[in-house]
Amino acid sequence: xxxxxKFFKCTTFFLAIIFxxxxxxxxVAEDKVTLLIHPTLYKAMGGPNxxxxxxxxxxxxDVTVITxxxxxxxxxxxxxxxxxxxxxxxxxxxxxxxxxETIGFLEPLDGLIKSSPTSYDxxxxxxxxxxxxxxxxxxxxxxxxxxxxxxGIFYYRxxxxxxxxxxxxKTWDNFIKIAEQLSNDKMFGVVQRGKPGVHVEQxxxxxxxxxxxxxxxxxxxxxxxxxxxSIKMLEIFGEPYLKGWAPEDMLAWGRDEYRTAxxxxxxxxGLYFSPYWGLMSNPSKSQVAxxxxxxxxxxxxGKNNGATLNGGWFAVxxxxxxxxxxxxxxxxxxxxxxxxxRGGLEWSNGPIRSSVYNNDKFNKKFPVAKAWLxxxxxxxxxxxxxxxxxxxxxxxxxxxxxxxxKKSASQAMNDACxxxxxxx
Numbered sequence: 001x002x003x004x005x006k007f008f009k010c011t012t013f014f015l016a017i018i019f020x021x022x023x024x025x026x027x028v029a030e031d032k033v034t035l036l037i038h039p040t041l042y043k044a045m046g047g048p049n050x051x052x053x054x055x056x057x058x059x060x061x062d063v064t065v066i067t068x069x070x071x072x073x074x075x076x077x078x079x080x081x082x083x084x085x086x087x088x089x090x091x092x093x094x095x096x097x098x099x100x101e102t103i104g105f106l107e108p109l110d111g112l113i114k115s116s117p118t119s120y121d122x123x124x125x126x127x128x129x130x131x132x133x134x135x136x137x138x139x140x141x142x143x144x145x146x147x148x149x150x151x152g153i154f155y156y157r158x159x160x161x162x163x164x165x166x167x168x169x170k171t172w173d174n175f176i177k178i179a180e181q182l183s184n185d186k187m188f189g190v191v192q193r194g195k196p197g198v199h200v201e202q203x204x205x206x207x208x209x210x211x212x213x214x215x216x217x218x219x220x221x222x223x224x225x226x227x228x229x230s231i232k233m234l235e236i237f238g239e240p241y242l243k244g245w246a247p248e249d250m251l252a253w254g255r256d257e258y259r260t261a262x263x264x265x266x267x268x269x270g271l272y273f274s275p276y277w278g279l280m281s282n283p284s285k286s287q288v289a290x291x292x293x294x295x296x297x298x299x300x301x302g303k304n305n306g307a308t309l310n311g312g313w314f315a316v317x318x319x320x321x322x323x324x325x326x327x328x329x330x331x332x333x334x335x336x337x338x339x340x341x342r343g344g345l346e347w348s349n350g351p352i353r354s355s356v357y358n359n360d361k362f363n364k365k366f367p368v369a370k371a372w373l374x375x376x377x378x379x380x381x382x383x384x385x386x387x388x389x390x391x392x393x394x395x396x397x398x399x400x401x402x403x404x405x406k407k408s409a410s411q412a413m414n415d416a417c418x419x420x421x422x423x424x
C-alpha cells in the first residue's frame with residue numbers, strides 16, 4: 001500500500017511538470033509576434049540583445065525578427081497584406097507609405113494608445129511626428145507610432161566664421177553672402193548632394209521646406225513647386241554650384257562625398273541629415289571635429305528658423321495580426337521613454353521623444369540636441385501620397401535640368417508641376 005502511494009505521488013508530480021511545461025509552451029506561443037524591420041533600425045533597438053531580449057524576459061513575448069533592405073520592406077509587407085495578412089505583426093514604415101492605398105491594411109492604433117499605461121506618455125512624442133502617423137493628416141486615425149527620426153541642420157566651421165567675423169545666417173540672403181565669402185581654391189563655401197535621384201531631391205527639399213510648405217499642398221491636390229517662393233529656393237539651392245562656390249562635380253556627389261568634404265576640412269558649411277553629427281564630430285575620424293558647429297535652417301524673414309524636411313520611420317501593425325496585444329507591446333517597447341533614451345545614447349537611434357532631447361545625459365553627449373528638437377518640431381514630412389515615388393523622380397529630374405542650365409528655375413519648377421498634377 002505504501003509503495004502504491006509513493007507511485008501515485010511520483011506519477012502525479014511528473015504529470016504536473018508535464019502539464020506546466022505544456023501550459024507554459026502554449027502560453028508563450030500565444031505571445032509570439034513577427035517584426036519586419038530594416039537592419040539599421042534593428043541595430044537602433046539594440047539588435048538581439050536589446051529591446052527584443054528585454055521583451056522576452058519581462059513580458060514573455062517572443063519576437064521573430066525579419067530584416068530587409070529599404071527597397072524590399074514595402075513590397076514584402078504589401079504582398080503579405082494582399083495575400084490575407086498576418087505574416088508580419090509589426091512593420092517599420094516610412095511616413096509617405098501611410099496613405100490612401102495602405103491604410104486599409106493597417107490597424108488603427110488610437111484605442112490602444114488611449115488604453116496604454118500612463119508611463120508610456122504618448123504626448124511626449126514630438127507632435128510633428130505624431131501628425132505624420134495620422135491619415136488624413138493631423139485629424140484622421142493614427143496608423144503608426146514614430147520610432148526613428150532625422151531632420152536637416154547646417155553643420156559649419158566655427159573657426160572660419162570666427163576668423164572672418166561672421167554671424168550665423170538667419171536669412172537665405174545672408175547665407176548666400178557667407179557661402180561666397182568663404183569660398184576659395186581650397187575651400188567650398190557650401191556643399192550639398194547633387195547626384196540625380198533621392199540625393200539631390202532630398203537636399204533641395206531641405207531648403208524648400210523652410211518656406212513652411214512642401215512639394216504638395218496639405219490636401220495633396222495641388223503642386224506647389226511653381227510658387228514664387230519655391231522657385232526662389234531652387235535658385236538659392238543652385239547658386240553656389242552655378243557660381244563655383246560648391247564642388248565642380250557636385251552632380252556626382254552623394255552622402256559619402258559631402259560628409260567627407262567637411263570631415264577633411266574642405267567645406268565651410270553644409271545642410272546635413274542631423275544624425276551625421278556623431279560621425280562628423282568624432283575626433284578620430286574628422287579633422288574638424290573640434291571646430292564643428294551648427295545652426296538652424298534659415299528662411300526668408302529670419303524669424304523662427306529651423307523648418308526643413310523631416311525623415312523617419314514608424315512602427316505599424318497589420319490589421320490581420322493574430323496577437324494585437326503583444327504586437328502593441330512590441331511597438332511600445334520600441335518607442336517608450338526608456339528605450340528611446342537608451343537607443344539615442346547607446347544604439348545610434350534618432351529619438352522621437354521631447355524628453356530625450358531635454359535629457360542631461362543626451363545633451364552632454366550631443367550638445368546639438370536642443371537644436372535638433374526645434375528643427376524636428378518645426379519640420380515637415382514628405383507627402384503621404386501613393387505616387388510619392390513618381391513625384392520625387394519628376395522633382396529630381398527638373399532640379400538637374402536647372403543645375404545643368406537646360407532650364408531656368410521658373411521653367412523647371414513649372415514643368416515639374418505640369419507633370420505632377422495629373423498624378424494627384
